[in-house]
Each structure stands twice: as structure tokens, then as C-alpha cells.
Amino acid sequence: MRGIKLIIFDLDGTLVDAYDAIVSSFNYTMRKLKANQQNACVIRRAVGWGDENLLKPFIKEGDLKKALLVYRGHHKNALLKYSRLFPGVDGMLRNLKEKGYKLAVASNRPTKFSLILIRHLGLTKYLDYVLCADRLKQGKPNPEIMHRILKKFSLRPTNALYAGDMTVDAQAGRRAKIKTIIVTTGSSSRAEIEKEKPFLVITKITQLLKLL
Numbered sequence: 001m002r003g004i005k006l007i008i009f010d011l012d013g014t015l016v017d018a019y020d021a022i023v024s025s026f027n028y029t030m031r032k033l034k035a036n037q038q039n040a041c042v043i044r045r046a047v048g049w050g051d052e053n054l055l056k057p058f059i060k061e062g063d064l065k066k067a068l069l070v071y072r073g074h075h076k077n078a079l080l081k082y083s084r085l086f087p088g089v090d091g092m093l094r095n096l097k098e099k100g101y102k103l104a105v106a107s108n109r110p111t112k113f114s115l116i117l118i119r120h121l122g123l124t125k126y127l128d129y130v131l132c133a134d135r136l137k138q139g140k141p142n143p144e145i146m147h148r149i150l151k152k153f154s155l156r157p158t159n160a161l162y163a164g165d166m167t168v169d170a171q172a173g174r175r176a177k178i179k180t181i182i183v184t185t186g187s188s189s190r191a192e193i194e195k196e197k198p199f200l201v202i203t204k205i206t207q208l209l210k211l212l
Helices: 019-032 040-046 051-058 064-082 089-098 111-120 144-153 167-175 190-195 205-211
Strands: 006-009 102-107 129-132 160-164 179-183 200-202
Touching: 006 144, 019 040, 019 051, 019 064, 040 051, 051 064, 064 111, 089 102, 089 205, 102 111, 102 144, 111 129, 129 144, 144 160, 144 167, 160 167, 160 205, 167 179, 167 190, 179 205, 190 200, 200 205
Parallel strands: 006 102, 006 160, 102 129, 160 179, 179 200
Antiparallel strands: none
């Protein structure tokens, strides 16, 4: 794939499997607020738009501030206990780094928790830049996060490749005019992903290596 100098990754569902940590923190929060706990499938489908949007549909109006305090307090420890890399991710990033690609993360997860994950799972040494939605006016699917990362490296959209796992990633990549690959290990179904018509749909993130 000619001209690619930068690869931008989503975090959750793409490089990292933190769903067990999210489910644990979500249901802990529901118990504390005396709200209904949810099964893992329901919670997984709600992931991807940041923790405020994850919690808001399941709690009483006016409880969001309290819910976020409870969730975030629990989540910083749950991430250390339950998160893991998807198979082959460490080797893939090492390979890409050795080949000279710039590597970045674009996540709707808050910066604090993205960095906890990145440090805990040993990704810091591979990543040149991390940008999260809480540092922007709008998160994905708004393309601002992509534009900011391109600006950081003084590159054009044609010089970048974006890999994510959700329809929101396909939408953000398309709006930024960046070639986008979606992996089916996240919160969106294959049918939902294909409806967004990304450049390519893959089943494992490590398949990315064969394209470069």
C-alpha cells in the first residue's frame, strides 16, 4: 500500500480487549446507584462513545455525575485486572514500528483511562501520539480527531491508514477521507460495519500486516 506513513488505531475492540473491565465497572455502578444491572452483550453494544454515553441510558436523569464518579473510581483498577491485548498485537506493532511507520491512537475513551491501558499493556514504546475525545470539542464519528492527528505529523489523509472496530470508526475515517479498515472484534456487527462501506473488513487486526 503505497504512500502510507501513519497508521492510526482505535483502542478498545481494536488493539485491546477491555470488555470484561467495562462490564465489571458498569454493573458495579448500577449496583451502587440501585439501577438495573445489564448482561455483557447489552453493555458491549453500548461501548464506543465514551463513558458518559455508556452510562446515561441506564440511569435516572440527574444521576450522571454520581455515576461517572463511581464508574471511574472502579474502572481504574478494573482495567489493570481484566484488560488484555488481542492476540498478536504486540508483535504487529513492533513490526510496524521497525518498518518506520508512525503509530497513533484515536479513542473516544477518556485520556486518563486510555493511558492506564496503554501503559499497563506495554504499548507506550510503540506509539508516537495518543489523542482522545475528551481533548476535543467532539469525538468520533466527527473527523476532528483524525484531522488533529494528521496535523500533528504534517501529513495528508492519503498518507494515513485508520483501523477501528465500529461503525463510528468507519464514519470518522470516511469523513476525514482516510482509508479505513474495520476489524470485527468490537461492538458493531459485520452487517452494521459493511453498511458503512469501509475500505476493508477483517477478522483479526494482525491481518493488517499483509496489506502493508
